Amino acid sequence: MSKSKINVGNFFEDFQLGQVIRHAAPRTVWPGDVSVYTALYLPRFAVQSSRAFAQAIGYQDAPVDDMLVFHLVLGKTVPDVSLNAIANLGYADFKFIRPVYYGDTLSATSEVIGLKENSNKETGVVYVRTTGSNQRGEPVLAYARWVMVKKRDKDAPVGPAVTPELPKSVPPSELGQAVPPIDVSAYDKALAGSPYFWGDYETGEKIDHIDGMTVEEAEHQLATRLYQNNSKVHFNQYYEAQGRFGKRIIYGGHIISLARALSFNGLENVFHISAVNGGRHVNPLFAGGTVFAWSEVLDKAEIPGRSDIGALRLRLVATKDKPCAEFPLNGADGKPDPAVLLDLDYWGVLPR
């Protein structure tokens, strides 16, 4: 009786191919979320920082930071998808579709698009396609994600393995959907903080974002609760003291937001993350660590039908307690540098 009403999360054998999950609970993006988000990361991109700037170039209001939208949508899915996950394996086909403004209410649904039991029969990989929508039911964000989830019962029967086909990258024709037509003549470079537009970046260019940010326990807990992400490993020192690392693990998305904010220095006009091609949390972060970041321009693309904005395919690497003047990624042995936390591949958008 005592646990009958409790959500203990889904185990691998609970998922069914084609199943659609409507996640609880919808979440209004309050006009205070931007303040807490700013206090957590120090973002400075002018379009999100200033209503006046955003409206001058064509937005109806300052849009909500892309990563805040992502964190809120992901947070909804945790109780159903990843409460029993032991690894966050990857993202693909991740696109922002519409701008989100303060006052909008976000909800999320996920469709199970793949299931593959591991050979140890103790875990399996669950693939979902998650869509975040606003209060009008319009999609604002969609992505595929796959996580390794525990089985409740090793002997539980499971269906045949199905692995979905997922694109290696989001094609340029699908970029910029969440960006209204921009009046580039009204985009004030001095106010934005940089003279560099799309044409000024070159493929292969690397940028050390130089600054670092130390993370405290209270900070990552505040962040992850703000996103209503109730994954157990972030908040419960009583259990984590007995766990793998002996301490609370910082939500991987916290590192993405920190690295994104640090990347302002050098990418000031890349005001929007339009799509994520893939990404990996290479190592966990714990409180007390200092996050540094660097970027590499992997590719450049024109966006069909858009003369106002162009896209840069960017690798964003975050490290722990290691400045990035030498762009740390892999060691001499080809394995990831143990200081690397994050290796993210995304399309950023900026004026042309």
Next chain:
Amino acid sequence: MSKSKINVGNFFEDFQLGQVIRHAAPRTVWPGDVSVYTALYLPRFAVQSSRAFAQAIGYQDAPVDDMLVFHLVLGKTVPDVSLNAIANLGYADFKFIRPVYYGDTLSATSEVIGLKENSNKETGVVYVRTTGSNQRGEPVLAYARWVMVKKRDKDAPVGPAVTPELPKSVPPSELGQAVPPIDVSAYDKALAGSPYFWGDYETGEKIDHIDGMTVEEAEHQLATRLYQNNSKVHFNQYYEAQGRFGKRIIYGGHIISLARALSFNGLENVFHISAVNGGRHVNPLFAGGTVFAWSEVLDKAEIPGRSDIGALRLRLVATKDKPCAEFPLNGADGKPDPAVLLDLDYWGVLPR
């Protein structure tokens, strides 16, 4: 001269029976308070989390979380009522009367309804009835509270002891006042996160809310300042290092809010705390502790005139560093389990 303009708080002999205190300073509930509150506790009740959900069922907007309303009202009373309190003894006849929305301004008044000197003549019990009102002067919350307050001068004369009659519980006829008529057909159980309505709970049922939340110094300080609660013991390590515990004491209301948020798992549709029958802070909490919680259904009640909502009388118990699978409350000796922080008796409201 130096201290003449300073508020050092009232001592027991400063209170007069029947005295009405208008508390400083009024406080607008800003649209950012919900963000900070969410970042502090991870509440997920759909009515407060989503404007769209709240409006669909009949609220004019997402209402402010009940406990946030309480903390703000209580905070106003601290400088006048409890700055020299050494114990927070109890609450009774505690009712939410009207919904509060972002943009409303709360103020508070307290009437002294009882005074009883202790036999040691060093302290006395002060009973107040506090009313929180909005900017239109409409009451939104009322409660009786009693605290043990120091005397400034042991020899100061005091009046005869007066102990007010207070109800043991709030009757069902007084519940639901802050809930507009609910369109239950528009209440989306999947979005709210649970299929269980009023009819699905039984008296005697116990629920272990399973999750735990570790509290950091910065977090409880942010919370208590948000509520403008200037009680000295929460913020001043310089003094507390020399005090009873050697460290800052976490505001008891912080524990209530944490336990309430944890109780979402199992009580997802209990979207409103309508009344508090009584409650006790059994032990103090300090930073670093992990809070767990469990609930018991003490009683069920129909609310006269309301076919949309019903009430559950709930015991909410919070513990420190002790999971609640076995519902810890009292030890074998009948004394409270030393892990118990809070024992709260309230009426929660949910759809029928």
Next chain:
Amino acid sequence: MSKSKINVGNFFEDFQLGQVIRHAAPRTVWPGDVSVYTALYLPRFAVQSSRAFAQAIGYQDAPVDDMLVFHLVLGKTVPDVSLNAIANLGYADFKFIRPVYYGDTLSATSEVIGLKENSNKETGVVYVRTTGSNQRGEPVLAYARWVMVKKRDKDAPVGPAVTPELPKSVPPSELGQAVPPIDVSAYDKALAGSPYFWGDYETGEKIDHIDGMTVEEAEHQLATRLYQNNSKVHFNQYYEAQGRFGKRIIYGGHIISLARALSFNGLENVFHISAVNGGRHVNPLFAGGTVFAWSEVLDKAEIPGRSDIGALRLRLVATKDKPCAEFPLNGADGKPDPAVLLDLDYWGVLPR
């Protein structure tokens, strides 16, 4: 190539007399900023705390806290003015000119009004006059500030020394600009928390604000990021561990806001800081320290043309781990008491 797009800040020889810098990035003051600010400092001044109170006396809405306006404007200037500063030397002619309301967007420009190389040729003093403006281009705050900035190259040639003439104090005729006409009859002293108006304070009067507030790492980091102040010394423990103090230095403005909030007890009706005559960060503060504060009335002034409000010239002193019953300032040797953090000279405004 790797650093070509990076802002490493200006060095002394990069500044030119008369140069005007438009700072990135504009920042909307969100309705959530007041919540985070309240959670950080526990301000209780009724005019800023309550929209209803502010509107009753003549404001169009609750104005944004003066110090929050200052922090946001200063934050904008850091990347251009003080990223390579090693000392924040002073402020003068610091005036609030218009009220700021939530929803306004602040931007900032600075003019270089003085340059003076130090005799060691390794550093120089840069004087700027900074103006913060709203989205209509109306100035809301202006101040002169001077900082000691490193030279990139000791041998770089610099121009002749120019030291601007700056007033020792702001004259009363320039006070109250950001305060609309106040209906003093509607100013409710009980709600504001004190019966003392302008006529009740005397020159020479000292007030011990009695309370103290301990500062955590997460708190000052949240604050300084909220202000988008990216000064390196506040966030990066990796570098600071190797630095002067071995730890992160708390932003001096954080101390001003703490001391201002503590000063409520005794100065409840001094609802506005109208001007700053000067100020000094006497010693640095680190996390774990407890801040206390005291004030002295240095002078009183009528404001020409205003019968509603008057001005008090106040010294606000903050200390670390030292209660202020004896108003610590200088030691027996005439040198500053090592516990003193801040010595601020400002004009506060209150009803007459």
